[in-house]
Amino acid sequence: MAEKPNQVEKLRSLNDFHCNNCGLASLCLPLSLSLTDMERLDGIIEKSPPLKKGSHLFHQGDPFTSIFAVRAGTIKTYTVTKDGEEQITGFYFPGELIGLNAIDTEAYPISAKILETTTVCEIPYEKLDDLAGQMPELRRQLIRTMGREIREEQQMMLLLSKKTAEERVATFLLKLSERYRKRGYSASIFRLSMSRNEIGNYLGLAVETVSRIFSRFQKQQLINVEGKEIEVLSLEDLHAVSGELRMPSLDQNSARATS
Amino acid sequence: MAEKPNQVEKLRSLNDFHCNNCGLASLCLPLSLSLTDMERLDGIIEKSPPLKKGSHLFHQGDPFTSIFAVRAGTIKTYTVTKDGEEQITGFYFPGELIGLNAIDTEAYPISAKILETTTVCEIPYEKLDDLAGQMPELRRQLIRTMGREIREEQQMMLLLSKKTAEERVATFLLKLSERYRKRGYSASIFRLSMSRNEIGNYLGLAVETVSRIFSRFQKQQLINVEGKEIEVLSLEDLHAVSGELRMPSLDQNSARATS
DNA sequence: CGCATGATTGAAGTATATCAATAGTGGTGG
DNA sequence: CCACCACTATTGATATACTTCAATCATGCG
Numbered sequence: 001m002a003e004k005p006n007q008v009e010k011l012r013s014l015n016d017f018h019c020n021n022c023g024l025a026s027l028c029l030p031l032s033l034s035l036t037d038m039e040r041l042d043g044i045i046e047k048s049p050p051l052k053k054g055s056h057l058f059h060q061g062d063p064f065t066s067i068f069a070v071r072a073g074t075i076k077t078y079t080v081t082k083d084g085e086e087q088i089t090g091f092y093f094p095g096e097l098i099g100l101n102a103i104d105t106e107a108y109p110i111s112a113k114i115l116e117t118t119t120v121c122e123i124p125y126e127k128l129d130d131l132a133g134q135m136p137e138l139r140r141q142l143i144r145t146m147g148r149e150i151r152e153e154q155q156m157m158l159l160l161s162k163k164t165a166e167e168r169v170a171t172f173l174l175k176l177s178e179r180y181r182k183r184g185y186s187a188s189i190f191r192l193s194m195s196r197n198e199i200g201n202y203l204g205l206a207v208e209t210v211s212r213i214f215s216r217f218q219k220q221q222l223i224n225v226e227g228k229e230i231e232v233l234s235l236e237d238l239h240a241v242s243g244e245l246r247m248p249s250l251d252q253n254s255a256r257a258t259s
Numbered sequence: 260m261a262e263k264p265n266q267v268e269k270l271r272s273l274n275d276f277h278c279n280n281c282g283l284a285s286l287c288l289p290l291s292l293s294l295t296d297m298e299r300l301d302g303i304i305e306k307s308p309p310l311k312k313g314s315h316l317f318h319q320g321d322p323f324t325s326i327f328a329v330r331a332g333t334i335k336t337y338t339v340t341k342d343g344e345e346q347i348t349g350f351y352f353p354g355e356l357i358g359l360n361a362i363d364t365e366a367y368p369i370s371a372k373i374l375e376t377t378t379v380c381e382i383p384y385e386k387l388d389d390l391a392g393q394m395p396e397l398r399r400q401l402i403r404t405m406g407r408e409i410r411e412e413q414q415m416m417l418l419l420s421k422k423t424a425e426e427r428v429a430t431f432l433l434k435l436s437e438r439y440r441k442r443g444y445s446a447s448i449f450r451l452s453m454s455r456n457e458i459g460n461y462l463g464l465a466v467e468t469v470s471r472i473f474s475r476f477q478k479q480q481l482i483n484v485e486g487k488e489i490e491v492l493s494l495e496d497l498h499a500v501s502g503e504l505r506m507p508s509l510d511q512n513s514a515r516a517t518s
Numbered sequence: 519c520g521c522a523t524g525a526t527t528g529a530a531g532t533a534t535a536t537c538a539a540t541a542g543t544g545g546t547g548g
Numbered sequence: 549c550c551a552c553c554a555c556t557a558t559t560g561a562t563a564t565a566c567t568t569c570a571a572t573c574a575t576g577c578g
Binding site: 079081082083085087089090100101102103104105109110129132133136139140142143144145146147148149150151153154156157158160161162202203204243244245 | 338340341342344346348349359360361362363364368369388391392395398399401402403404405406407408409410412413415416417419420421460461462463502503504
Binding site for chain 4: 195196197207208210211212214215227
């Protein structure tokens with residue numbers, strides 16, 4: 001039976017999606033929860049249908065209600081500056097949480113836009129807070145996740161204030177590579193889900209600069225670029241260009257790393 | 260009795276220092292704790308003696324044990340980049356917490372250096388975590404504080420990636436002004452506890468640029484500068500130069516602000 | 519009081535932005 | 549299915565905000 005998975009089958013399996021069978025649990029909030037705890041967390045989570053590219057998860061100013069975990073796809077978050085231009089504050093991949101910066105406010109301080117067809121888990125914050133009061137491991141995991149976010153943003157500050165354009169782009173590619181690797185994808189071949197414009201915006205560079213540096217890196221045999229397809233030819237060399245301290249590819253066990 | 264407060268008196272009052280009589284409680288973790296809860300928090304906190312300018316609270320790589328709350332004085336945090344130069348990640352004033360970025364690691368990812376004679380409250384993280392499990396309001400306050408830190412760092416990213424030198428310096432001065440105001444000091448006259456070099460480092464600018472902009476602002480009657488003494492002549496005009504969206508001085512009740 | 523360190527100001531250099539023109543890409547409808 | 553159009557990316561030429569280098573001046577600490 002069930003020899004040919006059909007449409008109904010596929011729908012059923014979508015509805016059967018739970019934290020305890022989510023491949024991302026180890027990257028997300030369920031990390032180190034017991035099975036029963038995981039089920040309780042699962043109970044408060046709303047799984048979204050696929051969201052279309054270009055649509056918004058929420059807009060800056062919308063009332064804050066929920067944290068979102070990316071299940072599949074990519075999301076960018078951004079604010080709009082005084083003169084109307086956008087500043088991208090982050091790209092979010094499966095297992096990552098969006099909305100942590102809104103916890104002490106009544107409205108989202110940023111907008112979240114879908115970059116490619118994406119599904120998310122919506123976690124109502126009031127309920128999450130309740131559960132965090134009852135489940136020590138969930139509380140710790142939430143706080144750890146926030147601590148990591150603070151740290152990563154400080155690294156981003158360093159990138160923006162001290163690094164050259166080449167270092168920024170190299171660092172960006174390495175970080176992407178590392179994130180793909182952690183999710184079980186190739187660390188050396190991947191597809192950019194954002195435009196050159198968005199990369200430049202995020203890194204504090206003009207589009208043209210990003211484009212030139214991609215070309216330069218290609219000429220230097222560091223990477224192969226073909227539109228949005230990136231192949232990293234030498235993680236080591238790219239790392240040398242990035243000006244980063246540690247060698248991310250050696251950093252297999254991030255929990256024990258001292259950063 | 261006790262007509263002339265003497266040395267012993269002063270020492271006694273130092274030892275009598277507790278969360279429930281700390282003027283900063285409303286800016287710090289004790290915020291919205293009940294009196295009993297506050298006393299329990301107070302029970303796990305170690306009050307430091309005065310720390311000397313130039314000394315370190317901890318060094319990058321030291322084992323992570325505690326969060327610190329500044330009680331009086333100023334502290335800067337910084338990382339050291341590959342080529343040995345430092346990147347300042349923040350300045351911390353009374354009531355602010357240091358070390359939140361280390362929570363999910365085993366070692367501090369930054370160093371913390373005293374800028375002027377400072378006292379701190381040391382909060383052992385294990386004990387804080389225990390208490391957070393028992394006291395919902397403490398848990399919420401810790402998480403809120405982290406959420407705010409994440410948000411503020413995103414604003415800093417925006418500053419570093421989109422703002423001009425003048426906008427950066429103006430924003431910096433306004434943020435300082437606001438922080439002094441919240442602590443009951445003058446919003447328009449204050450003393451910089453950091454050097455021009457440190458300001459430049461933090462803002463991603465050369466010292467010379469900071470100095471030139473201070474002079475320019477002075478010429479434009481925005482501020483008066485005399486060494487480390489700053490007088491803001493027009494918060495409104497400075498705000499206009501800063502490129503910030505909101506008018507911070509109108510933002511009296513930050514808890515209800517939606518940012 | 520003196521000397522090291524920090525701050526200011528000017529002159530010259532540079533990395534990156536901006537402007538401009540062309541080439542490629544992907545989505546849409548005929 | 550291909551042709552079209554808008555959008556995105558690339559590449560070159562020029563402009564500029566900020567850095568770097570250099571010299572002088574101020575400050576504060578022992």
